[in-house]
Structures are given as C-alpha cells and as structure tokens.
Amino acid sequence: MTTTPENEVRASTDVTSMTVTELQAALQDGATSAEITQAYLDRIAADDDVLGSYLHVDPAAAVERAAAIDAAGSAGSGLAGIPVALKDVIVTAGVPTTSGSKILEGWKPPYDATVAARLGAAGTVLLGKTNMDEFAMGSSTENSAYRITRNPWDPERIPGGSSGGSSAAVAGGLAPWAIGTDTGGSIRQPAALTGLVGHKPTYGSVSRFGLIAFSSSLDQAGPMARTVLDAALLHEAIGGHDPLDSTSIDAPVPVLAEAARRGAGGDLTGLKVGIVRELGGEGHTDGYEPGVLARVAEAVALLESMGAEVREVSCPAFDLALPAYYLIAPSEASSNLSRFDGVRYGLRVGDDGSRDLDEVMALTRERGFGAEVKRRIILGTYALSSGYYDAYYGQAQKVRTLISRDFSAAYDEVDVVVSPTTPTVAFPLGSRVDDPVAMYAADLCTLPASLAGVPAISVPCGLSDGLPVGFQIMAPALADDRCYRVAAALESAQDDARGSRFLDQLPHRDAQAAGGAA
Template sequence: MNTLITRSASDLATALGAGETTSVEITQAFLDRIAAVDADVHAFLHVDAEGALAAARDSDERRATGDIRSRLDGVPVAVKDVLATEGLPTTCGSKILEGWIPPYDATVVRRLRQAGLPILGKTNMDEFAMGSSTEHSAYGPTRNPWDLDRIPGGSGGGSAAAVAAFMAPLAIGTDTGGSIRQPGAVTGTVGVKPTYGGISRYGLVAMANSLDQAGPVTRTVLDAALLHEIVGGHDPLDSTSIDQPVPLVAESAYSGVTGDLAGLRVGVVAELGGEGYQAGVQQRFDEAVELLVKAGAEIVQVSCPNFVHALAAYYLIMPSEASSNLARFDAMRYGLRVLPEGVEAPSAEEVMRATRDAGFGDEVKRRIILGTYALSSGYYDAYYGQAQKVRTLISRDFERAFEQADVLVSPTAPTTAFRLGEKLDDPLAMYLNDIATIPANLAGVPGLSVPAGLAPEDDLPVGFQVLAPALADDRLYRVGAALETLLEQQWGGPLLDPDKLDKAVAR
C-alpha cells in the first residue's frame, strides 16, 4: 500500500509545502487505491481520473510559482452525488437522473475547485438522500469497509466509506437528519453538520430545503475544520445562507489538539441514551465522557423532553418538503422519460406516471406519498402544522440546554453498523437509526461525530456526537479534537487501521 493514502489531509498539505511529494503523486495514489478496492466497497458512482489529475497538475504548477490557493491546495476530495458538478454526472443515486450532466457547479464544488482540490469523483448515496444505509441507491449498495456484509450508514455512506477505506482523504456529504454524522459513526470517520446556512445549498439537489446541509467527512477533526473553512461562508446565490464570517473552526481544532478543556461545560442529554441504545455503544460513550472530565470539562446532566417527539416531527416535515421538491421530475424538462406501454398517444400525465414509476425507488415513493398526504387539504394543520409546532419546542429545548452547557453530547447512533438487508423491509427500524441526530437538523444547530472506539460486542466503530449553539461551530472542533487526541493516546494511534480494513476487504 502506498503510504501517502494513510496520511491525513493536513499532513499531505504539509508534505506538499515541504516539496516532499506532488499533488499528482498524491492524486494518483488515491486513484490507484480506488481501482484496487472500490469494486468491493462501491463507494463511488463516478470516478474522474482525467479531471482529477489535470487539477493536480495545475496545483503543482501553481505551487512551483508560489501561487497557493488554500491550505489544502493539491489535496484530493470526493463529492457526494447530490451536489451539481459541471461536466460530471449527478444522479442523486436515482435512475430518474441517470446520465444527467449539470451545466454548472454547486457553490461547494466551485469553492473546492477554486481552492485547488482535485475532485476524485462522485460518491454513492441513498436515492435523493432518503435512507440510513445507502441500500436505497438505484446503483447498488455501498459496503462498510470494516465488514463488507454491513451498511456504511446513509444517506452519505459512499462519502464515509471512501474516506474510511483510504480511497479519499477528504469528502463532502450532506446531512438532512444525520446523513453525515451517522455514516461517520458506523465507519469510524469524522462527520460534521455545520450550522444551517453556514455552507451554501446552491446546487445541492434538495430533499428538504429547511433541513439539508452540506459538510465535511474526514479521518481527523483538524481535516474537517480545514475543509469546512474552504467550503463555508456566505453565498448570495443561496437565500438561506448566513451573512456571517466562517467561525474560527481550524483555530479551535488546533487548540483542541492539546486535550485541554478546562472550564468547558458539557451537557449529557438524558433523552439521547440509555434504553434502546446498544450496550457497547453506551459503554464507549460513557468512557469518552470520563475522558472529557479528565481534560477539565464540567459534566452537566440536561433534559430536552421534546426530543422524544423529534423523529415523528421529522418524518412529517421532511417528506412534505421532499414531495414538493420531487414534483419537478415530470419527464418533460430533464431526466428520464418513459412512455407507457400499450398507449398509442399518451398524455403528459400518463408519461409522468410511467416515468416516476420506473425512475423512483420504493423509499422515495413511500416518502412522496407520506408527504403529499400530510400536505393535503384537511390534513395540513393536523400533521404538517403540528410537526412544525413540535419543531419550535425542540428549538426551545436546545436554547434552555445551552444556558446550562456550552456543548451537548450523546452517542451519534444507537447501534453499530447493522447487516445489509437486515432492516431494508422495516422502514421504522431504519428510521430509528437517526434518533440522536435529527434534533440538530430540526433546530439548525451544528453537530459533529468523532470515533469513540469499537463496541466490545462486534468490534465495530462507535460515534460520539457533539452539538453546539447555532454559529458556534468552533466549539465542536475544540471538543472533537480534544477527545480525538485523548482517545488516540489511549489507543496508541488512530482508530482507522488500513491493514485491518484491507483484511476485511480481502474477505
């Protein structure tokens, strides 16, 4: 194995600055890794080797003249296939967009290119980001590099698996109800959902406009902070974008590496743990909290009573917004068009029906039906309106909790990665995987998942979630980096071991 792929993005950037390697060498090393293992993992839907190497050559030429565009200039990145990429396919994991090539870049993608990061390709995902396992992709499931018989989380399992399997040092995901953090938890990677509006949604194919948020997927907290700084910030093309500077996330990550959290108040959320959580997950979480105490943090028990209603509220608000957004796929303007069989002169409605039947998968259809029902005449106030009231109560719970604590913590997901197919026919069991992550999306606050070790029952990764007030993303990185440092000192190195993962792939 080429040792370049095992190094963090910040280490690679340092090596580039010292002249120890080139962007072309680094990018080629990751492309070789993709060629070697992605047939088994299936993290990528499209690999752009030619474009990535061309961008890497440009980076090397600029660096030779002293023109360095960012701290990660020349370090490659993978992008979830829900973000528009000019000249590259964007399918959202759906047959209805198979072959669609956008004529423009999403703002996140444009900022990556401007910062000099070669884009390796587009990663697999649950169709239109609807799922918690990446089993709902129309192009086949992604597998967890820790155990190829298990899921890598969802909807952004492709991005998390690519980073965990050392096929990319950095990736971009999107998080509507936990789709960055939950995959991070089950693959042993770092996943961050920034404050809603902190990173532009322009060019992100929307599932639920009031919930969707792009963010970093990496192997270290510092790498996530460096990537966050590149893609974050105000965008006039996005009406929900916050006109504020990016918080000092990298500076906070650097300070957190010292492992000192003296004076920080950490709130343990009573409703996000205990009954219903796998014993090993709870054990690793409790051990991580003890490490925070040793680092000087003060632990505060907090209650957010309305969090117990978050899942129900989310699965009314999100499908309602999704049913509205997906109405644009009408077979008339772009995407798949299917003519109904046996109809000589089909109407627009008949073409639309046939196209949606062929182009949308079962989970997408399920959520469209649920959302359309919730928004229908006579039911809007009873369902969607009530869910929005619960959303307000959840936001107030956060406000009260942050009066008592600087950050809140919980397990990221209630279990480790389950087996492929285990919950595919039980939507409610699948939805419960996001029970700890959904509240942050409903309130718009930022959240981070950092690896907390392996559950003793199955030797699979466990995630530790940190939540902060809106626009206080820097707190996530301080706490996450401190915990990462303390855990790696305890483990004797990073949780992700390329040799162990290669043995899993070989099986």
C-alpha cells in the same frame, strides 16, 4: 521542489493512509499532486468493486487537474493539490450528477454548486462522485438505484446513509476526505458507523445552492474526514455567505481549524457539558446497545479528566423528534421532487406521441423513482393534503419549535450537549430493508440538531464488538468552533491513550497502507 525517488514511493504507497495535514506536508516536501491523485485512483480501481463507494470516477480528468496544479506551482499551498470526493447530490458542471436515482441517470449539469465551486477555487482535485441513498432518503446506502455500499470495517455491514459512499471512501482509503450532506443525520450517522469525523454545520452557514433538494429547511452540506482538524479545514473552505442561497446566513465563518488545534491541547477547564437524558441518558436506554453506551460513558469521563464540568440535562421534546422529522422532511420532499417530471431533463418514459403529458410524467416517475422515494412522497403528500395539514405537518412544526426551545434551555446551563451519535453500531446489510421504522430509528440521536438547525459533530469514541462507536457533540447556532474544540480534545486524549490514530484500528489497515485490498 525536486521530487526524489523516496518521495515518489511515499506518494504511491502509503499516502492513502495519510491525513490531509500530512498530505499537505508531503506536497511541501516535494511530492506532487499527480502522484497523490494517482495513488487514490489506484486504490479506487483495486478496492471499489467491493466497497461500492463511487458512482462516477474520471481518472483522466483527475490526473489532468492535478498535473495543472503541479505545473502552476500551487500544490501544497492551502488545499491546493489535495484530492476530494463529493456526494452525488452536489451538482458539478459537466460531470454526471444523479442523486443516486435512475430519474437523473446520465444528467450532466451546466453549472457547479457553490460547495463544488469553492473547493475548485481552493485548488482541490475531484476524484469522483460518491454513492448515496436515492435523493438522500435512507440510513444505509441500500436505497441507491445503482449499487449498495459496504462498510470497510466489515463488508457485510452498512456504511450508514445517506452519505455512505462518502464515508466508505474516506474510511476505506479511497479519498482523504469527502463532502456529505445531512438532512436528519446523513453526515454524522455514516461517520459514526465507519469511524470518521463528520460535522453538520449550523443551518445556513454552508450554501445549499446546487444541492439537489430533499428537505429544504433541513439539508446542509458538511465535511467527512479522518481527523477533527481535517474536517475543520474542509469546512472553512466551503463555508460562508452565498447570495445565491436565500437561506444563507450573512456571517463570517468561525475560525474552525484554530479551534481544533486549541482543543487538541486537551484543556477543557471551565467547559460545561450536558448529557442529554432523552438520548441514551439515565432511564432512556431502550434501543441503545450496551457497548455504545459504555464507549460514550468513557468519552464523557475523558472530557471530565480534561477539566470539563459534566451534568445531565433534560430535553423532553427530543422524544418527539423522530415522528416530527418524518412528517416535515417527506412533506418538503413531495414538493421538491415534483420538478422531476421527464419534461426538462433526466429520464423520459412513454413519449412516443401516443400519450398525453400526464401519462408520460406518471410513467417516468414510476420507473425513475425507487420504493423509498415513492414512500416518502406519498407520506408527504398525504400530510400536506386538505384536512390533514394542521393535524400532521402543522403539529410537527410545533414540535420543531419545542425542540429548539429545549436546546435553548439546555444552553442556558451548559456550553455543549452530548450523546451517542447512533444507538447501535453498523447493522448487517439487508437486516432493516423491509422494516422502514427500524431503519428510521438509526437517526434517533441526530434528528434533534437537524430540526433545530444547530451544529453537531460526530467523533469516534472507541469500538463495540470490533465496530466503531460515534460520540455526538452539539453546540448553539453559529458556535461550530465549539464543536471542533471539544471533538479535537476528545480525539487527542483517545489517540494518546491508545497510542495510535483511530482508523489505524481498521482491519487490514497495514495491507491498505501498502496498497493492498480492503
């Protein structure tokens, strides 16, 4: 295709405000992947000193990759030529991967995670690796060993965590979409706080091979995007069975993009929606901001207006999700992180010949792990220790079973269950750093779906005090398409009501679209 001056201007100025489907159309109309990639690289160079969304960017490699796709004539076919950002917990061959920790500073893996490999095979262009809470342990991206990340809606507030780098990059126009990982809410919570769509797939439906493990029975990679359809397209590209992952489900990926397109039609006749009483429902509003509850109630009313039948459901075990999670996840982390010992790769401290191996390992971990990682390792090791295993870890696993049973009972009555994604909007930087319990409470609404392994999506549902509010939709295992259908219906109805896409409300969006500062 011929590239015209008009297309060049389009690709260099406003592409960073386009959805992925709009970028696909631009590529088919004559724009090039190299131009689009360069536009994002320019935004990163201009704005990321403020946002802190990336840990590693290689402009030369990104442009070279984009140019090769253009030369092959594949740009605009499927995902080919579309830039993407990856959370730095996803292993990438030859590209630094740190998991936000000093203990892996400078490490370049010799292989690709399955998620990275599938995106590469689809023809995407890697913009860079995004910042995160160290080993995905955090809810604010203030636990990164390298830099804090700021929310594009208000740089003095958190972007969520642990995938805050991915959420800030997409919301701030520094990537069209990104991959995050979700252990207890780390895709959905930052998506909610930055006005994005974020989906946690059914556990086992997206390969964990090449994800640096935090909690193996909970970790799951998934999409973060500006629209429901974009998220569905990215999810389809990374999903599916992987023989390299022993927890991978041998089942086809649902037709997610088509579900999103169908949902955008706005007809939810016959759909039964359950409002979870224990997650901000009647009598369970302590800790929830009034503005959040008001926006969620408006979203529920929109679902009703599209033909959905709404009722309240009770899931009593959800009240125990927070303590159960903070026994199970740290216990698994204490085992997973034992591999970081300074012997085989990464940081090594004190290896001067005067110390034995145990001393070198202790010094390496002391310097390489941050405070939150140490806290969770200690907690997990204690919970698994002799005499306490049954009292703590064992009991937490029983609660996990009760939560799964509550979901099953709810799905006997309704097709999806809904709640706020987070109890509050984005809180100020530093306001919860010294209060771990308050920080953990940010994941109050997202933990049940993680513990049960069911799919859940967060979609924007308006603003409270000028900051985004997220609406969470949860479905039975392997019914991810149901999440996308309902989310797309809500997104479409809200966009029609406000006359614009949600992210167009982002402060200074006009300046950003013209290549200005965030």
